[in-house]
Amino acid sequence: MRERMRQRRVELGLTQxxxxxxxxxxxxxxxxxxxxxxxxxxxxxxxxxxxxxxDGDDIFFDPCCLETEQN
Numbered sequence: 001m002r003e004r005m006r007q008r009r010v011e012l013g014l015t016q017x018x019x020x021x022x023x024x025x026x027x028x029x030x031x032x033x034x035x036x037x038x039x040x041x042x043x044x045x046x047x048x049x050x051x052x053x054x055d056g057d058d059i060f061f062d063p064c065c066l067e068t069e070q071n
Contacts, residue, residue: 004059005034008052022051033060 009019020030024047032038033048040048040060049059 002034002036002060004056005048005052008054008059009034012052014051019048019051023047 016030016034017027020027023030023044025044029038033040045060052059
């Protein structure tokens with residue numbers, strides 16, 4: 001699961017529907033991306049970052065995976 005993506009959406013008080021609308025995608029697409037059932041295209045990823053007001057590049061990765069790759 002893309003925990004950072006979900007956490008940020010919750011921090012902003014957004015439902016999946018509201019966040020998806022901000023990103024310009026369907027709610028079902030948002031849900032599939034948030035649960036890692038689907039990977040976003042670059043343009044969609046940029047829209048998601050904007051919708052979540054997120055500046056980092058790590059929003060689509062699980063922290064455990066990032067730590068493993070950095071070691």
